[in-house]
Amino acid sequence: MKRVMGLLCLSLAVYACKVAQTALKRDAAGKIIVDLNPSPAYLSPEESMKTIHLQKGYHLQLVAAEPMIHEPVAMVWDGNGRMFVAEMNTYMQDADGTGEMNPICTVKRLEDTNGDGKMDKAIVFIDSLVLPRMILALDDRLLVNETNSNHIFSYRDTNGDGVADEKKMVYRNDVISKGNLEHQKSGLVWNLDNKMYVTVENMRYAYENGMIKSEFLHEGPGGQWGLANDDYGRLYFSAAGAETPALNFQQNPGYGRLDFKDQFDQEFQAVWPIISTPDVQGGKGRLRPDSTLNHFTACTGQSVYRGNTLPADLKGDLIICEPVGRLIRRAKVINTNGKITLVNAYNKEEFIASSDMNFRPVNSATGPDGCLYLLDMYRGIIQESAWTKVGSYLRPQITARNLDKNIGRGRIYRVVYDGMKRDKTVPRMLSLPTAQLVPYLTHANAWWRETAQKLMVVRADKSVAPALKTMAMTSPNHLARIHALWTLNGLNALDRETLTAGLKDADSQVRKTAVWICDEPVRKGDEGLIGLLEPLKDDPSPDVRFQLLLTMRFSKSEKARKIIKDLLAANPTNQLLVESQKKYTDGIAAKELAERNARLMAETDRKLVANGAVIFKSLCASCHGEDGKGIAIGGKDMPAPPLAGSKDVNGDPEKLLRIVLHGLTGPVNGKTYPSIMPALGGNDDEYIASVLSYVRNDMGNKAPTVKPADVKKVRDATASRTTPWTMAELDAIKK
Known part of the structure; x- marks a missing residue:
């Protein structure tokens, strides 16, 4: 009995605390020696942790693992610090994705009841879901969105048994999402401005009287899986399909997309695994001679570290998960005259990397204890079935290593640092009176500030407005002043005196916040407010001047146009201001041209093109570029061929139809691209006709629209096709 008890105590200690890591092997020059022949075998959590290497001083603690959780993809905490984990239990259970849409997925609620740092209680909070992809803890309600659906439901446990027994639709949108599950939206992040942001679609959301209201954005923000925000409300997107680790972070998506080719460079694009990575969609072109991934591909699950129990130099850094490379990037965020650039925090190494083939980090977040949390889906396959079909590059890689057999597991880790203790304070915000939430806006950990x-x-309790006003005008903490301003704005209780004080604040980020808050009243024609904003055109901070430029776009007044003109004249070398304004004015001109062209079309054609524009901008633009000229952020090769002015786009549509229905691989016009074109044949005929009609009637192209009947004809004729086309095959068909 003593021996058994001793072993039990030892196992619990190993589980809760740090696990010793095996030392990385390095050559004489100090370069990491890569494991060229890794085993695909399943490892226990303790064994796997020994293969996960962090930079000096950092370590992992295991928070939860199977059988407590399975196939985890997203995590959030409610105001009482309880963790909710979305599980995609049906994701790629074999190489064909059999049964993926079966409604048997769950959201679990996890708790650490004894404060030892590991979860010891797990309850299925919600069951019978279809691949839950977005979760947000509101108050005692959890918002959830599922794959293929645009509805948002709130779930609540009303009787205290840990299981949701109340389900309400808080946002209704009956349109069915038809795209590949990797191409559907994610996020639902409550940002500093009290808006909820998502990737892909041209919408953001706001909470109002118990319901969620959508707000139209004139341009989709891009991105795919994962969405990060920093202390000042800056958002960071990633696009795995376009192999772009970070994008659209120069300005808020409400003002449209903006990226620069040099916002990071080729050196940043390079990744540094410590393991051979043969199972990469891009094939051998994405591998170094030593068989390691040479470039970001599955960039995802990003967050900005915003806590207080890890080293101060980590705060504000962007964390990017790369599950194909079995690694996690730490990026330093550099602000130069308002323009943001990213660099790797380490020289040809990563913040975290593993030699376990099943280590698949897919999400990250700052927790209530101030630590960084990592969500490891821990599985063999990490690509959707569109890229693992028979005949694909990936299929034999998967089969040879039996990667399809490693399913049904998952781990959550906490990153800790030598000599620093995590904050063990248990949140109890849900039961606190509203007045007692106000002081949390001064907390050093952003999780507490944002949750409060x-x-x-x-709650919409305006009784706290006086306390918030005092904080906004007198707190020595500039972040507290920022949160107080936005909270007052969210309560519709921000008076002109407090806003004016914000515009004159000594801290530039507070001034920028106050200008941002002015968007809505400026849109409504508040001329007096424009007069208060005008002096800020000479503000010493480029961030403030840029925000003023963006805000003035919402006004049609002569004074606002004069402010924009003065800003551009005074800052002719500021790339951020100049390029943002050029993109804005070019976008207006392009919209006017599209409207003129649409008036010349028949009504059915106009509808096809309009619907196709939405599809293209939310899905296709991430690889082909918004203007159809391709995107090349970071000095990399374009991930997909340009469409603007293409003879294949403007010619016989049958070739395009075959490509869209079944996909495309191999060289295009003599150039090899890093990603294959996935098959979109799972979408209906009108969907495909719409996107091709848009492509053929925009971006400088002019060709007849494609009708749903055209799609059906080609679909029927190629029904037996199971592999992507090559251009050689397609060209031969016409000969």
């Missing part, structure tokens, strides 16, 4: 602000806005 969100709860106050959701």
Whole structure:
């Protein structure tokens, strides 16, 4: 009995605490020696942790693992610090994705009841879901969105048994999402401005009287899986399909997309695994001679570290997961005259990397204890079935290593640092009176600040307005002043005196916040407010001047146009201001041209093109570029061929139809691209006709629209096709 008890105590200690790591092997020059022949075998959590290497001083603690959780993809905490984990239990259970849409997925609620740092209680909070992809803890309600659906439901446990027994639709959109599950939206992040942001679609959301309201954005923000925000409300997107680790972070998506080719460079694009990575969609072109991934591909699950129990130099850094490379990037965020650039924090190494083939980090977040949390889906396959079909590059890689057999597991880790203790304070915000939430806006950990602000806005309790006003005008903490301003704005209780004080604040980020808050009243024609904003055109901070430029676009007044003109004249070498304004004016001109062209079309054609524009901008633009000329952020090769002015786009549509229905691989016009074109044949005929009609009637192209009947004809004729086309095959068909 003593021996058994001793072993039990030892196992619990190993589980809760840090696990010793095996030392990385290095050559004489100090370069990491890569494991060229890794085993695909399943490892226990303790064994796997020994293969996960972090930079000096950092370590992992295991928070939860199977059988407590399975196939985890997203995690959030409610105001009482309880963790909710979305599980995609049906994701790629074999190489064909059999049964993926079966409604048997769950959201679990996890708790650490004894404060030892590991989860010891797990309850299925919600069951019978279809691949839950977005979750957000509102108050005592959890918002959830599922794959293929645009509805958002709130779930609540009303009787205290840990299981949701109340389900309400808080946002209704009956349109069915038809795209590949990797191409559907994610996020639902409550940002500093009290808006909820998502990737892909041209919408953001706001909470109002118990319901979620959508707000139209004139341009989709891009991105795919994962969405990060920093202390000042800056958002960071990633696009795995376009192999772009970070994008659209120069300005808020409400003002449209903006990227620069040099916002990071080729050196940043390069990744540094410590393991051979043969199972990469891009094939051998994405591998170094030593068989390691040479470039970001599955960039995803990003977050900005915003806590207080890890080293100060980590705060504000962007964390990017790369599950194909079995690694996690730490990026330093550099602000130069308002323009943001990214660099790797380490020289040809990563913040975290593993030699376990099943280590698949897919999400990250700052937790209530101030630590960084990592979500490891821990599985063999990490690509959707569109890229693992028979005949694909990936299929034999998967089969040879039996990667399709490693399913049904998952781990959550906490990153800790030598000599620093995590904050063990247990949140109890849900039961606190609203007045007692106000002091949390001064907390050093952003999780507490954001949660307190969100709860106050959701409760709509204006009794705290005087305390918030005092904080906004007198707090020595500039972040507290920022949160107080946004909370007042969210409560519709921000008076002109407090806003004016914000515009004159000594801190530039507070001034920028106050200008941002002015968007809505400026849109409504508040001329007096424009007069208060005008002096800021000479503000010493480029961030403030840029925000002023963006805000003035919402006004049609002569004074606002004069402010924009003065800003551009005074800052002719500021790339951020100049390029943002050029993109904005070019976009207006392109919209006017599209409207003129649409008036010349028949009504059915106009509808096809309009619907196709939405599809293209939310899905296709991430690889082909918004203007159809391809995108090349970071000095890399374009991930997909340009469409603008293409003879194949403007010619006989049958070739395009075959490509869209079944996909395309191999060289295009003599150039090899790093990604294959996935088959979109799972979408209906009108969907495909719409996107091709848009492509053929925009971006400088002019060709007849494609009708749903055209799609059906080609679909029927190629029904037996199971592999992507090559251009050689397609060209031969016409000969």
